Amino acid sequence: MTIGIELKKLxxxxxxxxxxVGGLVAALVPIANTGFRTELFTSLEGSxxxxxxxxxxxxxxxxxxxxxxxxxxxMYHTEYADHAIRRMLTLPLKGESLxxxxxxxxxxxxxxxxxxxxxxxxxxxxxxxRMTDGFLPELLKNMGFATLLTLxxxxxMLLVASACQSMWVSLGIGVIFMSMGTVLPEGPFPLTLVPFxxxxxxxxxxxxxxxxxxxxxxxxxxxxxxxxxxFIRIRRYSL
Amino acid sequence: MNLFALTAAELKKxxxxxxxxxxxxxxxxxxxxxxxxxxxxxxPVMAGITPExxxxxxxxxxxxxxxxxxSIIVCTVLLQQLEQKNxxxxxxxxxxxxxxxxxxxxxxxxxxxxxxxxxAMTGLYFLCARIASSYVGAGLMAQTGMVLRISGTLFxxxxxxxxxxxxxxxxxxxxxxxxxxxxxTMVPSVLLMNTKLWFLYPPCYPFYVVTSNYMKLSTDPDSxxxxxxxxxxxxxxxxxxxxxxxxxxxxxxxx
Numbered sequence: 001m002t003i004g005i006e007l008k009k010l011x012x013x014x015x016x017x018x019x020x021v022g023g024l025v026a027a028l029v030p031i032a033n034t035g036f037r038t039e040l041f042t043s044l045e046g047s048x049x050x051x052x053x054x055x056x057x058x059x060x061x062x063x064x065x066x067x068x069x070x071x072x073x074x075m076y077h078t079e080y081a082d083h084a085i086r087r088m089l090t091l092p093l094k095g096e097s098l099x100x101x102x103x104x105x106x107x108x109x110x111x112x113x114x115x116x117x118x119x120x121x122x123x124x125x126x127x128x129x130r131m132t133d134g135f136l137p138e139l140l141k142n143m144g145f146a147t148l149l150t151l152x153x154x155x156x157m158l159l160v161a162s163a164c165q166s167m168w169v170s171l172g173i174g175v176i177f178m179s180m181g182t183v184l185p186e187g188p189f190p191l192t193l194v195p196f197x198x199x200x201x202x203x204x205x206x207x208x209x210x211x212x213x214x215x216x217x218x219x220x221x222x223x224x225x226x227x228x229x230x231f232i233r234i235r236r237y238s239l
Numbered sequence: 240m241n242l243f244a245l246t247a248a249e250l251k252k253x254x255x256x257x258x259x260x261x262x263x264x265x266x267x268x269x270x271x272x273x274x275x276x277x278x279x280x281x282x283p284v285m286a287g288i289t290p291e292x293x294x295x296x297x298x299x300x301x302x303x304x305x306x307x308x309x310s311i312i313v314c315t316v317l318l319q320q321l322e323q324k325n326x327x328x329x330x331x332x333x334x335x336x337x338x339x340x341x342x343x344x345x346x347x348x349x350x351x352x353x354x355x356x357x358x359a360m361t362g363l364y365f366l367c368a369r370i371a372s373s374y375v376g377a378g379l380m381a382q383t384g385m386v387l388r389i390s391g392t393l394f395x396x397x398x399x400x401x402x403x404x405x406x407x408x409x410x411x412x413x414x415x416x417x418x419x420x421x422x423x424t425m426v427p428s429v430l431l432m433n434t435k436l437w438f439l440y441p442p443c444y445p446f447y448v449v450t451s452n453y454m455k456l457s458t459d460p461d462s463x464x465x466x467x468x469x470x471x472x473x474x475x476x477x478x479x480x481x482x483x484x485x486x487x488x489x490x491x492x493x494x
Contacts, residue, residue: 018419025423034432062426070419076413168317171418172261174308179265182305183272191272 002093002101006075010105013074016210019067021114026063027120030056036125039130048129049138052121053202058182061146061199065181068154069174071109075102076161085237092207095232100225103158110154114143142179142203149198149236151211152220163235193220240458245344246351250431251349252297261313262356265306270367275378277371286433288457293373294362295381296389296453302360303393303445307353309481310422311401315408316344316353329492342488346405346481353401357394363385389452399441399473402480409484412491438469441476448460 045049079085164170177196206213280294322328372379411417426445455462465493
């Protein structure tokens with residue numbers, strides 16, 4: 001039921017339009033990049049997907065993160081604008097279901113982006129490289145890894161958006177964390193576990209440490225969910 | 240009220256906002272790993288560049304690519320949002336003030352905030368280069384004149400970008416859209432910078448200035464940016480953006 005309500009709330013905010021358009025733009029990045037510099041990429045060694053991910057993952061991940069930040073801020077902005085949350089909380093609804101309903105929707109939006117981007121990688125491989133049997137399993141593995149690494153970021157951003165009544169403070173925090181992501185990915189292991197920094201790791205980058213990243217992301221996810229549950233109970237709204 | 244008085248009033252409005260800390264935090268995030276990784280500057284990736292120039296230019300590339308444009312976008316949203324609450328803009332427009340001048344005054348505040356951040360970045364560079372020098376035990380302080388020249392060019396080249404983002408925040412009344420679109424225009428700047436029509440895309444100017452200086456300091460000492468299609472295009476784009484922004488400012492409220 002909560003999901004239905006959340007969907008209804010988002011209907012006229014432009015959330016779906018922005019995810020659709022943003023997903024198309026993110027999917028166009030690898031195509032445009034490979035189209036511009038075909039000779040450079042086709043002369044490189046390695047599997048087509050690893051070449052494509054190496055060249056485009058940073059830009060695509062940044063676009064995903066921008067959409068996650070905007071989506072999270074938009075979701076909570078509709079609650080804080082005109083004291084809507086006060087009315088929501090008088091309904092027989094749990095605060096947690098409000099939060100997790102939103103996170104589920106945001107995660108679905110993110111999956112949609114990943115599907116579009118995967119299609120774009122597949123198109124680039126078919127058009128400029130040679131499609132092999134190993135491509136699909138490799139793509140699925142990479143996208144699964146990306147999902148696991150991005151979910152903590154998503155939950156973290158939603159938690160920030162739920163905490164700040166002024167939308168531009170949460171936007172600012174999101175942008176600051178994103179700037180960390182552009183500076184820190186080469187740092188030591190604990191630093192790369194910070195939300196917004198982890199999604200920049202690819203499966204190939206992580207190498208043998210992929211299990212450590214996956215486990216750490218899973219733990220982070222649990223911790224953030226727990227923190228969200230606690231925070232929602234403590235939070236008092238002074239609207 | 241003249242432009243100067245209006246700008247002073249606008250500055251008063253942002254006094255209690257958290258904008259200055261928000262401008263400084265990314266700089267700290269940028270400099271801390273730079274100092275920790277300063278020893279990497281001793282073995283530059285590009286041939287021909289000295290370690291001190293490498294340290295300087297790498298830090299400024301990180302700044303010009305993401306942190307500077309993103310901060311400008313956040314500032315535009317803040318400046319717009321300030322007046323949306325409790326119909327502030329409606330009250331401002333009811334005063335005997337020219338709305339176009341008001342729009343221009345807000346843009347000047349944006350320019351001032353960007354200047355403060357660029358100046359803080361340069362100031363922090365001098366401080367951090369000193370710290371990094373003693374940390375790695377080698378001189379990492381580049382020539383003061385060159386540092387000031389490049390950071391000055393960086394700031395000037397970001398003016399068209401500011402005008403564009405200001406136009407976006409004035410025209411797109413949903414702030415999330417203007418910030419999302421603004422951030423999204425930044426991402427492909429790396430791609431568009433390498434095309435022949437880069438001068439038509441203001442968001443890539445600051446990064447272009449820094450990377451071309453990187454080339455100048457390393458492999459190609461004689462290279463210079465062609466000013467001819469760039470400066471007229473940049474001036475044209477900025478004037479056009481500001482003109483449209485001034486005309487569209489408060490359009491929804493005046494209806």
